Amino acid sequence: MHFISGNQIQLLRSGIEYFPALEHAIDHAQHDIYIQTYIYEADEIGTRIGNAMINAVNRGVSVYLLIDGFGSKTLPKTYIESLESAGVNVMVYRQKISPWTFKKNRLRRLHQKVAVIDGIVAFVGGINIIDDHNVPHQTAPRIDYAVRVQGALLPTISNNVKKLWQRLAWLHFHSKPVLTPDTHAPVHSTKESIKAAFVTRDNILHRRDIEAAYLKAIHSAKHEIMIANAYFIPGRRFRKALISAAKRGVKVKLLLQGRKEYFLMFATHAFYHVFLKNGIEIYEYRKSFMHSKVAVIDQEWATVGSSNIDPFSLFLAREANIIVKDKYFATTLHQDILTAIHDGAYEIKVNDWAKGNIAKRFLSWVAYGLVRLFLGIIGYADQH
Secondary structure, three states: OEEEEEEEEEEEEEHHHHHHHHHHHHHHHOOOEEEOOEOOOHHHHHHHHHHHHHHHHOOEEEEEEEEEEOOOOOOOOOHHHHHOOOOEEEEEEEEOOOOOOOHHHOOOEOOOOEEEEEEOEEEEEEEEEOOOOOHHHOOOEEEEEEEEEEOOOOHHHHHHHHHHHHHHHHHHHHOOOOOOOEEEEOOOOOOOOOEEEEEEEEEEEEEEOOHHHHHHHHHHOOOEEEEOOOOOOOOOOHHHHHHHHHHHOOEEEEEEEOOOOOOOHHHHHHHHHHHHOOOOOEEEOOOEEOOOEEEEEEOEEEEEOOOOOOOOHHHHHHEEEEEEEEEHHHHHHHHHHHHOOOOOOOEEEEEEEEEEEEEHHHHHHHHHHHHHHHHHHHOOOHHH
């Protein structure tokens, strides 16, 4: 992991801040647009972003949209065809999906959410192209985060995105863009010089980079670790690192998803007792669906990205996170997580969890057993 100074990084809170910023960047694009997303829905937001991409094509901008075959499986084929007929280059990552197979290559998905416009502005985070209000049971809008990045880190992000498109284009026999250096990048601002790194996870050269970045920061923590994560099923090393930090006096706070979308999410509860017993604070966000994948350590180190702390993200999927070393940015994100805790979360108390929740504790071990079985079938049980 290589930190680079000379960046401007803006925190974007949920779709209400992210989509206007993304749409504005698309509307002002002059050369090329690359968008990668796990989920693309043809709802109000998807239509808005799609229309912005079509307008860009009409201005002579080259547009490349990469979506995941499983995450975007409900996106109508007719909508994809409408984008393609308008000149948008659309490619589907691992289009063949099957609920009845445990083959690794079918389970390795494109989960990262990255957009690069003209090589001068990038967006990285956990927000899919879907309306925040597009949630079950008419609950409050989901919460998630992304960042807008300008500056010295852009070539690293841009090259990653373009190389992935080129590699997949060869496999899919798509037309391939000419990969040229981003010569139209602006001079770096001296007013904001944030130090940051772009960290990815894939199945070739960067298998453990995101997990390693987390573990290094956790081991170095002196005062506080705050993690807000939607799908939290940490492996043995991650659990030991958090418990070790708590034992040496570091305050550890976990903001986790309180609304369970899938049965396997109950596996998170399997660790509640040991975490609580060791002084780790656990809060469940119940106001709406929380899809956050962020963390702040000592209010100096922060990460925003697509990677959950679970086997899917850490062992199988393509993920991308921005890691920031900047007190102002970290403090801003820290305060935002605290607001979420105060406004929509319920604290899990050690005595309450030990005395009650018998059904939840039973379900948690059933779910965790299934996770272990799943990992064993695909060959990752020894890593969890």
